[in-house]
Amino acid sequence: MKGMKADIKKPKHMKQFILKIFTSILVLSSGMYVQAQQPNQVFKAAGSPVNPKVTVTWNRYYDHAGISEICKKIAAAYPDLAKLQSIGKSYEGRDLWCLTITDFKKGNADTKPGMYIDGNIHSNEIQGAEFALYTAWYLTESFGDTKFIQELLEDKVFYIVPTINPDARDSYMHKPNTGSSPRSGVIPVDNDGDGLVNEDSYDDINKDGHITMMRRKNPNGRWKVDPKDPRNMIQVGPDEKGDYELLGIEGIDNDGDGRVNEDGYTFEYDPNRDWGWGWQPNYIQNGAYKYPFSLPENRAVMEFVMKHPNIAAAQSFHNAGGMILRGPGGQEDVGTYNAQDIAVYDAIAKKGEELIPGYKYLVVYKDLYSAYGGELDWFYAGRGIYTYSNELWTPFLMYMRDATRDPFDNASFSFDRYLLFQDAFVPWAEYDHPQYGKIEVGGMKKNFGRAHPGFLLESDAHRNMAFSIYHGFHTPKLEVFEITEKDLGDGLKEVTAVITNSRLMPTHSSQDVKNKIERPDYITLTTSGKIISGMVVENRDLNLSTEQEQNPATIEVANIPGLGSVTVKWIVQGGGKYTVSVDSKKGGTVSASK
Template identity: 60%
Template sequence: MKKRFFPVALVASLLAFCGVQTSRAQTPEQVFRAAGTPHNPKVSVSWNRYYDYAGITQICQQLAKAHPDLVKLETIGDSYEGRRLWVLTVSDFKTGDPLRKPAMYIDGNIHSNEIQGAEFALYTVWYLAENFQDNRFIKELLQQKTFYIIPTINPDARDNFMHKPNNAHSPRSGMMPLDDDGDGLVDEDQPDDLNKDGHITFMRRKSPNGRYILDPQNPLRLIPAKPDQPGTYELLGYEGLDNDGDGKVNEDPIGYYDPNRDWGWNWQPDYIQRGAFKYPFSLPENRAVKDFVLRHPNIAGAQSYHNNGGMILRGPGAEEDQNTYNRDDNQVYDLLGKYAEQVIPGYTYMVVYRDLYSAFGGELDWFHGARGIFTFTNELMSPYLQFDRKTASGQEREAEQYDFNKMLLFNDAFVEWEPFDHPTYGMVEIGGFKKNYPRAHPGFLLEEDAHRNMAFTVYQTYQLPQLEIREVQTRKLSNGLTEVTATIANNRIIPTHSSQDLKYKIERPDYVSLKDQSIVAGLVMENADLNLGKEQKQNPSRLEIPNIPGMGYVKVRWIVLANKPDLTIEVDSRKGGVVTQKF
């Protein structure tokens, strides 16, 4: 009798359907816990790969279901093509309203080809939730603070990049075809996937007039011939066809807008800066993020994940915006940036306009300039990660990419050159790096870099304002009056109001209230030792404090018509949280 074989996955599915439990490869009892890693996570996720929109949605749903007291999933709107924009609120819901705690905002994947930001953001949710029970630091952090995390704010372009032919540098938006050559047609001459492998690579052909030769160290690579050396190859650009019959190839590619030029701070139109769309916040995804941030004034810190280059960026994006960052704010940024360089090897703390170029209408500048939020943009995947060393740019860095692909990826990131009979160019060869390299992390580097970047955002969240009421003193005065003096301290480096916030009065002042009903005067003390203070004549029971500085304090004083006043004090700060204490 002929034996019949069934796929293992099918057998496992049938057994599960019938109620039969299949064995796991390892049980928790068989695993020796590695430091800093969840031992037995409720949600198992492989962090050495990338997930499309459906995969991200499933992980979000699983985390919210497995940790209902820590993770809440909701949508903030829909993308251009109708995909839900997911946001995960991560906090210990049992210790108070997340909206009343200082908050950290994180997003990723604003650009189509900058995919790993979504995994880095999701890893943060997973790590916080899965470590809450066993890690005292994480538990205390979520008791005191809130995270708002949007894994991808450009899900349409993400799925386009993953599921359709693209290269590592494909248009950032992933849609919006344009007529770049003015012939009245769009997309008629854009790169074509000639060998149908899902990657847009390069075309080359042998030619005695070419200016390239094969690299003797790596025949997959072309290098420029020396001036006195004959070339053997010419590069023809990305693989593609002359679809409109004008004798040109790939001259009318898909146009794009840049979602990171759409934000309403120092916005410039397309003819000044390439990539801007119709007007600020003309993109539905960015509008949804903007509206969410406006509804959550407790956001005091932010991180947006991009790629690549290994950079820890902060504003200003343009030289004209230097006045939005003063000495006090710069000091906070510098302290955080120095920490980031320590925990993320190979990454460099930089200022956009000073160290790169001027950029207008960026998310980074809107968060800081319009909302007064301390914000970083990390450009993920540093070349340093390839061989744990810094290299010069240009030819040396390109050579390292080929060496890394050969020595550690075993050429898995490269489409081997193969012949193709091109209708315009004749016999050519098609090949080159796949779309998942070198901007995207190889799998074995993905989790480590996700963890290091996550650690930086956790540290930034830890340094959000942490308020404490201390040194409450009373002194008897004449005529039945009592003087009450309190010190309100901020035990972290980030103030309750950035200098930009204070300059434009973006957020309301902090409130410090004494609950006694017989208050006759209230003062914000300028120098308590010299008894110098500024009286607040209206509503003296709730004093308005412009700012509680990082690693600093303010003193307040009330005069109360009572021998034994009610010493219940409340501090209510939008970005510093709410603290109530009875003395």
Template identity: 60%
Template sequence: MKTTKLIVGLAFSALSLTSITANAQDKFFQAVGTPYMPKVEIAFNRYYTYEGLVDNMKKIAAAHPDIAKIESIGKSYEGRDMMTLTITDFSTGPDTDKPAMWIDGNIHSNEIQGGEFALYAAWYLTEMHADNEFIQQLLKDKTFYITPTINPDARNDFFNQPNTANSPRSGMMVLDNDRDGLNGEDGMDDLDGDGHITMMIRKSPTGRFIKDPQDPRKLIMVGADKVGEYEMLGQEGTDGDGDGRVNDDGVGYYDPNRDWGWNWQPDYIQRGALRYPFTLPENRNIMEFVMKHPNIAGAQSFHNSGGMILRGPGAEEDVSTYNREDIRIYDAIASKGEEMIPGYRYLTVYKDLYSVFGGELDWFYGTRGVFTYSNELMNSYLYFHKPSQGRGQDEMFEVDELLTMGDAFVMWHEFEHPQFGTVEIGGFKKTFGRAHPGFLLEQDAHRNAAFTIYHAYHTPKLSVMDVKEEDLGGGLKAITATIFNERLMPTHASQDLKHHIERPDYVTISGAKVVAGFVVEDEDFKKFSEQKMNPEKIAVANIPGMTAVKVKWIVSSGSNYTITVDSAKGGKASWKK
């Protein structure tokens, strides 16, 4: 009797589950290009702490074990695990045998949305895999290494401690901003306890400001011949060390994007650098991971803000590093990115912004020959789909009024200040301006993820084709094979070739007795370069993008043979007779 009840119970449970699934399917209809009934539900209209990011990453790996794995690549300064997702179709080979794309975000703590954008890329790849043929083929061919936050301590500091939209940039409090010996001990004072460092004003008979009668959020400076009602006291806070400046010791400042081992300069040359390259454990963890994964051919680092697709060099002194052939590839991919992400512009760091020494972007390319972009996320164009034309805060007030319904601004309110008496505190929240408001997050995340997928797609893809045999007589025959790179990026960047960063590509024939082996330099004019040592395994310096390389063997036997290609950044390919 108990057995019968158990069977009936299980059958009822199965029927209930089927019914629930059917009912859920009745309630949804797939939108084009979006995961339908995802295994992992993630809301991309809000931000996640370090713990929230890791929780979502673990859910992705658990829900998609055949295409996603999670691991810690090291510890942060405060001991948090730096979690990385490896995403590829493991049934088609190990991740290290395929060209790979590195994606990270949030190197600066206030540049928070890089974490969500990188997470979105991981979520989209895994959730779309089951039903999308393009993603299926992409993960057969490629690997993605995704680390949403590479500054986990400072990410949480931004959320959990009082800050402005521009603070802090770093994690460890080790530097003394104003050189008064305090190293940030007096902290940033959140007088009203709302988590946002806004502004302070005070009524004054000699004030230069009045509140806009039409909009009390706004302060208007009066004319030179008039007296206002308020004086501007500056940032919310106190003068903790008596030097006359408020919150000047908010955090000890360093810049994790000045810590990388390429064209590094000390702090007295460029403010923000630490003692030596890779002083920071977070950056050192990434460096060690990348060095262990020579298959990484492309990289993307998400920053904010301004709506830019950036490439190096970071400094004019490094212009000669970026070869014209590689710049053509950078230009081709980024120009497509400008189409994919409206309002974003393709720029060069040193020429269009400022000099950066010891930056991540230059380290990836300079030391590893990896084609790397840094996208500066968020652009005011996204608000009203028109250029802001330098409207600055006027536009921010308009956005807050029309699109965020007043949620972006802390209204002026009185506070008894220990040093200034009665003041009013108010202003824009720390999560507005540089960071996307929630309603813009998912669309911009998708467009930027699509750009990184396009970049990854154009990492090398090799194939062996057009294998020909020629009878030479005397028991000898020539075998010629064409190795074709079907994508834009070469197997070796010019920087790689210049400094011999990575090993050559190898084209090997097995199952035949090889007498001689050659790289075909010009088949029409019979120009060949012979490899006398180990002729069965021919070393090819580079296989350019959208280009073929030919190799040739003279063999004395072998009717059934296999030709294989092994490239660190180009992956593997084979052909069998």
């Protein structure tokens, strides 16, 4: 009590005490600080959750702690729709979170056809994490009033890993970097042999919080100020004198070796060259690390996928360029994609071009470059999973028309000026550089050029999410369409069953069938009679069948085609009621009785 009396005598403490009481009253009474609007104050916009349990602002980016918090909130708010687990640890010990999204009240999640989604394998390609996380949020928040989502999650399961490079994501966000680097992780590197690790990467020399560009006035320079926009630099023609020379990215030669920003980036491993298909060492494929799955993050994803053979489709999110990519990464693997699988890829990706304006469907090796040891190739060629990699963001989105992909052209500067109000640019300012003397520092911030501006982030996340849902929707959906019985005499019956697949994807891709990656589909007849014979019907009209000599009750089928069917039949002695059950690793389980 004495201490309390002493505090009351001090006006400063009394003001703090009163302020705390007043703040608590506001929070507990009106809820103004907890919820901006009451449910009866809002009107639902079509296609968007109206009163989400988990409120997330999708016009910004989140570091690993922020992603972790959102994942935990989704799992806590929707225990019947979302389960959260860590599928492994990053190099620095961060959790690789995975949200499993399905209707856990309907069926076994482990046997439903699965869709795997991840993002942010490259540290500077950050929005992939938000796009993946938006998908988990949208599925859970829309489930209550959207019949399509209810039916989707009854049939399918989504495995969503927002970031598979959390260490480098945090490094990119919280440390000095440019919009284009680093791509790798944070494994320590001492490239110059001076005993210091990563000490001469990017220096924020003027301490403004941004890594931009350096320029120096030079009457014989090859650059000049753009007359259309003084913030921009343009190269002069061969017969023209410039006013400036560009010195490169902001930085200092800290170790005195004559190079700026080189330590930690002379060799920059690429986690998308570390997968176990078509892997090549670094001297062939630049960026490869020690051996396939030598990085703990990639190894964790591989082990998760191997433990979930129900995954039939996959999506990874990168940036930038506005592309829907499929493999192969190298021309040597052209033969892994046959006509049947390409037809499935083409059908889904063409719909993607409709859903995501400005995005183009391309093949990596043919339309871009050769890349070996990529995630895209391992998922499809190694596991038989239909997989796309979307390169997020395209300058098309700035003015909804085709534009150059150069982030330093006039279209970008115009967009920054009139739509971002020059928030993406650091004005040129003089700086006395210890090596270069009097220079100027300025340029685009790292959050523009590859990353979406805030107001376009949610829109493009929604469209890419819709593409992923369309992709997941077309994983197999099986049905025991028909069970018929024919009396053969002498107490024998012929029982015929037709199993249909109403979606684009077969239960096994051609790559899967060719390499026997996954076991065949099982079609089982259960009856009180004795099953004498079981067979696969090749032509029902001509009565052409192939008998399975062993274990006739459970017929093994190599594949149930997309938008197709298979027919099987049994010869049964005695019995009456029949139950036909289908067990497919990627097609799920169904049964019917007659």
